[in-house]
Amino acid sequence: MDKKRMLIEELKLKNFRNFPNFSVNFKDGVNVIYGPNGSGKTSILEAIAYLSNPRSFRGARDFQILKIGENYFEVEGKVLSEDERHVIKITYWQDENKKEKTAYLDGFKVKRFRDIQEIFIAIPFSFRNYSMIDGSATQRRDFFDDIFSLIDLDYYETLRNYEKLLEERNENLKMDEIDKNYVLYLAKEMQPLAEKIVEKREKMVEELSQYLDPIFRIEYKSEFKGKNIADYIEEDISRGVTTLGPHTQDDYILYYKGNPAKHYASEGQKRLFYLSIVLAFKSLIEKTKHYEPVFLFDEPVNVLDAHLLERFISNLSGQVIIATLSPLLGAHNIGLTLEE
Numbered sequence: 001m002d003k004k005r006m007l008i009e010e011l012k013l014k015n016f017r018n019f020p021n022f023s024v025n026f027k028d029g030v031n032v033i034y035g036p037n038g039s040g041k042t043s044i045l046e047a048i049a050y051l052s053n054p055r056s057f058r059g060a061r062d063f064q065i066l067k068i069g070e071n072y073f074e075v076e077g078k079v080l081s082e083d084e085r086h087v088i089k090i091t092y093w094q095d096e097n098k099k100e101k102t103a104y105l106d107g108f109k110v111k112r113f114r115d116i117q118e119i120f121i122a123i124p125f126s127f128r129n130y131s132m133i134d135g136s137a138t139q140r141r142d143f144f145d146d147i148f149s150l151i152d153l154d155y156y157e158t159l160r161n162y163e164k165l166l167e168e169r170n171e172n173l174k175m176d177e178i179d180k181n182y183v184l185y186l187a188k189e190m191q192p193l194a195e196k197i198v199e200k201r202e203k204m205v206e207e208l209s210q211y212l213d214p215i216f217r218i219e220y221k222s223e224f225k226g227k228n229i230a231d232y233i234e235e236d237i238s239r240g241v242t243t244l245g246p247h248t249q250d251d252y253i254l255y256y257k258g259n260p261a262k263h264y265a266s267e268g269q270k271r272l273f274y275l276s277i278v279l280a281f282k283s284l285i286e287k288t289k290h291y292e293p294v295f296l297f298d299e300p301v302n303v304l305d306a307h308l309l310e311r312f313i314s315n316l317s318g319q320v321i322i323a324t325l326s327p328l329l330g331a332h333n334i335g336l337t338l339e340e
Contacts (some may be wrong), residue, residue, distance in 0.1 A: 006121055015070040016065060032334065036068050041299075044105070045296045053149065058126075088116055096336070116297055127298060140252040162193040178293055183237070190242075198224060207284060208280055222246065295320045
């Protein structure tokens, strides 16, 4: 089956990060956004990714993306999807009493953000993320949650619904007067979502592993599996937080030649492990979704030397957008300055 092509042709920003009003055009193939640190290279990648998954891949909340002193931002992209052109626009607005995020496709408001993902997918990878191999379980959960959300839109919605309930429950657990019945009710609402998250994580690790270099292995380890959130209500009340769930102790154990990579792999091997995950994910999404999404890479030269970067890019097809300090030969280079 032929793969569905996806491209972004133009990006427009208003009050997004440090850009009051900004536009840029892209071409098919390799695009490079280059410039000094602080010029907004990563913010442009963040905005492109926001068009397909309206949350920051840098972990920022929407109000933190908003340009200081403003009360709204807009991200608009002209995209090409299977030879059809579309305009996607996402707006965020806030005042003292309300926050609102809205998505539009070709001028019409969409009911669900996932409707946009059927038109345009941009997948961000920050090469700073390879530090997750040595980092915390939270870092690894966040990394895999982001990429699995793009493989499986049902996982994305399940995770978002779980997180909303979790946030509400934690807020209630911090109150001076706790409504025990209500926090117990929330635990029961969260339980089937939590079980589904674990089940899908296990399945997606198994699928991703089929495309991974065999010297590397990923194991998902769930401390939550087989347990019930409601059973821990007394401890939750005592500590003022939801202590059990796939958001706490569950982890992805990464192995190099059968041994934990964080202890036994060299820095170069850890970088190759991260590259192997990226390329495995690319293969998986193209195999299962039958589309070729836009790939976004933030500062690959921080991790890859020139030879490894060239090898990496040669394994990619479709539209690729890279943020880095210097232009690359043969790419469509877009220069930024600190004044942008």
